[in-house]
Amino acid sequence: MSSSKLGAVLDENDESEPAQVGGDQPATLYEEHVARLKAEAEATDVANRLRVAQEQLAEYAAQKEADAVSLQQDADRFEEVLRSSGGAEELQPVAQLFNQLKEKLTEAAMEARAFAAQQASDLATLKRSSAQADLSTSNHDIEMKRARESASGGEASEPEEAEEGTDDGDEVARGKIGSSPAGHPSTSFAERAKYIPLRLSHDERKLLRLLEAALNVSEFVDKVDILTWRNKNQRIHAQIKDLCAILSGLLVATNYKKGQDLIRDRDFADNAVFFQDLFELGRRYKILNPDKMRSEYGKLMYLLMDSAEPAIQELLDFKCVRQLRTVHRFLEERGGLALLSDPLLETAAAEIIAGERPRHEIQRDIKVKERARETLGRRYRSARLSDEDILSCIYSLSDNNSYLLFNRDPIDKVIAYFHRYFKADSHEPGYSLGIQGGRDGARLTHNHERQYHYVLQSLTLWREISTEMFKLWYLAESDMLREGNSYRLCDTGQGLNRVQSAPQVSKAMQQILSRVQSRIGSWVGSSVVHLGDHNVPNALWFIDKYTQVPRILNPLVSVLEELPKLYRDANLRAYIDSTYGGMEQCRKAMLVDFCRHAFDGSGADNFFDAGSCIDGRLTSAWNWCAKLEKKPYYHVFRLAGWVGFDGEVKS
Template structure:
């Protein structure tokens, strides 16, 4: 049988019809292996089976299953090492064990904050986490990927926001109380959204307009606005004009005075992977499964051969399939689910109102309904959403990390290696507003890059906290904190609002970076809720610009050594000597 296997393609998937003996042949042997070893063995390449044959020749008395298990175990270890190297960008170099811990009060997910969540946040901040623990921690802040029906609702919401001039009408100086204008604009948005639903689906639109009562449509509007917020978090390049308008609308609806007149609440917490899985049977077991690390890993082709990349892709696909088979208790739903989402908004039983534990932590209510079984869609949605989070980290954090590596590689911390390798700046020269020696400027740039990297590494957690701060009520509601005030900040009229949750988290990140740098150059004040950074939305937008600025620079630096055109190579040689000097 092994000869037949070796005569086939490079990657061998064992067929159930191949050479089955009395005990089921090779499939019976594989079925006795542990799941992770079985997955590896099912995708043995030719050289792996050759190793099995060689072992059989040297140890004829050995059991075939033991030899296959040994080879599979070695292969699994190699893949694990490759996975760990892929996750290397998620940890800081030279991190100090026992750094500042996160406090439980700032570990608020868009769901439920538990002691376990605070401990995971502390370990994540200190860099003392296994890959499985990292995924469990990130799941609390990972928004669920939108399904097809939700994308239809998203298009309706974007159309509504596009034609609305809400901020132009509301964020201006009013002679009297502007609540009437706010109410008028909010109801106009809700009416437009309702009209678009009717245009999309007349039957559902009729059902929606039957009572003409905004309060009865609370779940529908909550769902629409939540979809927009969830989509934006994992797609920062999208909704660049409409997201701010959406958040400002929801800020106003969270005001106690406005919500009492509207008689309904437009805000509901963003749905996350953890929220989905904790309500399902064996949902949290899925987060602890080691195969989840393989299924959600980011594959970088740098330094890997095509065969290695292909092998890792096969491992991911096999791990995803194995997780679905292991945890899925119900098959994929059949039929057209086009209207399912709207019907859920209209007729689903309203959830009990969330309550706060008084420590700036949002606690979602626990319903008395028994946990549902995980479906195939649930498992796949959780895996794909975590993959999106890994992609988010790669796109946002990795460029800053690469820029940091270029800094420490090409520049000496104490003194410039040549005249044109000096980082020194002087007040008034080339736009400089400070005077720094090379050594001082090197430390300044280093601490800046480390701070950016750590903020972007924790960015979805910070975004979750920013969402909570922005949509806080001005009374004793479910996210109580002071409301905003409209103020001329020197950059026009802006909504100035404190962001205590974000500020505490950023302060702890700052303390960690300061401990790594051994000191701090310049001001260590975190500007939030003042004229520099008026509110948490501005903070989020500010740090979203970092990867947009750094990415093009990194792409150029990476492409320089790969240039093969003779004229470019000659230009680099004449002007800079070599590629490294140019970099």
């Protein structure tokens, strides 16, 4: 691309007001165009809402059919008991009433069966009609698909799909040293390393600070995601100007001479590798540190999403997106994949958990871990793979284990508390998990046993998602940055958001959900996964939602574990005893309320946006967090050191 061409683009007028040529006709055409776009977006959103509602209604009908059949079976067993009584005269009135009741149950079962069949048929018809109408595909999407199909090749940015294996369902067996998951299809380091980013080097961390500073002052999203553009060229023009300003500023701050050459010649292609590496290391750092770059990462992903458009790439004459640098890819390039199969690697990358252990045991584990790293370094170093490279890979795998320790372990602890204090078939007086729709904000109606299974399967699902989070994050970025996967800007009720499909994340989620359902054996509530609709507009929202799980459960676990320490204080013991009747009763009161109202279908304006769907379970949990200050045990949370569920927004 010539410098004059890019310069001409940059010198265009970027005013968003429509040009007034030939009277009011252009303005009228522009208004009609905007109105048509809005109408199409609203129609697509309504179609998505209808689809989700139909799926949930079909699942509700199927559940009611199962309940009716179960009642009918109970009636048959009761009838056998009456017959075995020998037809005693005193039981004749009971038998007559039972026959009437059984007729009604039979009729209700038939109606439930017909209703379920009708809803299943309506759902299948709706899916076929939606596929034929293709409401979610605009003309622009069709053009993008045609361009992608006609292309001979493209950037190999899509990851290899992991083969679905079996899961024995056992919980993680964590010893004194070591924290890798067990009994999971992606437990081996050879598989996990495909999605684990490589830890940043010292020089890369310097560039990271520069990237964070540039993104912090950028107003890219505010200027781009608006609905007042008269045509697509204006949008591309504004994106190019903003992108060029960011790239130029980054290079000037990093290398003044190169930056001056870039500003003078406006030749970005010569510096393509620098910009690709810069953006890639920002993505890599965020995955390894989910609590960092809370606002900057969204800007970066939206900027790269726009840069993947063919029109933008043609103007820039290079691609901003490159493949994520993972441990597996790094070792593959240097012929060191054998490292991932070494049994000693688990010890070298393990997490050392202190707990209540004496100091000498911890020091012993540290020495064992250091010796394992030294042995691996001597065993696999080569001309292409240095000791420092091997240590970097081991540290990266350790980062993944650290993530599991602080993000998945709280779920395991909550599940352990849940099994300790509750049983499915019985409950202590006053500690029932049952909820009633319309009472205390609940939208669902479950008895104790049903709510028990509902909570347990939700926690188990969250645990599986946390275990697979690095893979899901990798797939989410691949979906967002894939060429041709365009988005539409819609008002989702939470402001203007980019609604974009995420087929790879959706497929992975269905595999996780199927694995959890097969392990549990039954499923309570809806199994609808919101993704690419008004609830979860794109894959970035999906990742953001499920990185909140440890922010919800970590404080809860900390308070439960801190209670014994508080109970040692005489004054606090008197307070807890007088209010709850003891420390164990205080714990059970917290857990009962959490299991009831963090999983009661609340937190949204209607049932279909919250309810019992996969996304709605997390919405209900956040709603419980928002109401914690009104709970009777709020003071115990404060005494235990709780300050909030959300961390610092700034890194």
